[in-house]
Amino acid sequence: MSGSAVADFKPFSRTQMAQRVANDIPEGWYVNLGIGIPTAVADHVPLDREVIFHSENGVLGMGPAPAKDKIEPWLINAGKQYVTLRAGGSICHHADSFSMIRGGHLDLCVLGAFQVADNGDIANWATSENDTAPAVGGAMDLAAGAKRLWVLMEHTTKDGSPKLVTKCTYPLTAPRAVKRVYTNLATIDVTERGFVVLDMAPGLTFENLQAQTEAKLHLPA
């Protein structure tokens, strides 16, 4: 890619990325948000749109973070941050909580990722086959169990390497699981044809987006 190919465009900010995902979540869905950028999605779903957030540690119906003087020390989320319960919220034990995930009851899970391949493979838990202490947590359960998996991540690594690839080189979290990817450059569906671009950051050309993506991109049919 030559320098001149990088035309003037404005990547989506983290807030815009979270907003973009939140806009696509309809009322009534049960949703699990992964640790990291995905957690911020909840801040952009208005409270009067009843979306029910689930946390792996047995919390269903999570509300926003508490005010400092209103912390309930027995109520945390999977990222071990203090949270609140909405009216109608409930608590269950870990096996029931993961039954919600593994039994296909969650409408949506949003995870971060290291790599997503154009067949829907996701790698998000280890960056080598011999990680010193790999930590998988609930990622494999969520990726295999939720009705749909969306990924929210930067389009490339910090050094510019593509994260949307033809084949994941990192250990897989689940094969053929991702349905849609939201990045700082574009929103991309994973389809039978591969990656289909739904929208792009303002000013970004399709050619430029392709140059920052290893797998072939398609325009909607």
Add this chain to the structure above:
Amino acid sequence: MINKIVQSMADAMADIKDGSTVLLAGFGAVGQPNVLIDGLIEQGAKNLTVACNNAGTGHIGLARLMELGRVSKIVCSFPRSSDPVVFETLYRAGKIELEIVPQGTLAERMRAAGAGVPAFFTATGVGTKMAVGKEHREIDGRTYILENALQGDLGLVEAWEADRWGNLTYRLAGRNFNPIVAMASKLTVVQTQHVRELGALDPDHIVTPGIFVDRVLHVPYGDPSGF
């Protein structure tokens, strides 16, 4: 008269043998039976296999038990924490065996043990390195792997309330692995914030019926803090 309430930590930890498999409940510092873990440290059992979601933080509790060389193997989903120095040091030195298990599979393996189900098929981990060496089965067009139940010789649990029959309630996210550790263990020992008179707990609100519980120690330590 049935009375599962024990009066001392020594009674709570009596007859725990070397080589035991120990299931530890807790998620973060919430609902984690820290005082019983300290009791296990005092008690002295060694060559333990410990199953717990995390692999200890700092130099207290489970991390301390590992640091003392008492844990030969840990089964967990997420060995990272805010301060996993003890686990990482032992792991790099080859002094502790790690079995990494997806969190839902870990929970289901415990529930299966408690329910008398020796193994089950799950889609979690299919097509990943978790599936290597495991039996695969296609059922109704989807591929699953076989996972074995995980039974504890000892289970350590933290409850909010308990009565002398061992009926338990939990507080908010303090529930987590506690009910399934209780049902999956041959010997279930509970620390509880509150002891209630028999009959005082609303039967509709008891989460763990006393049949899953062997010993209860009253430990009113207050709120959890620090993860």
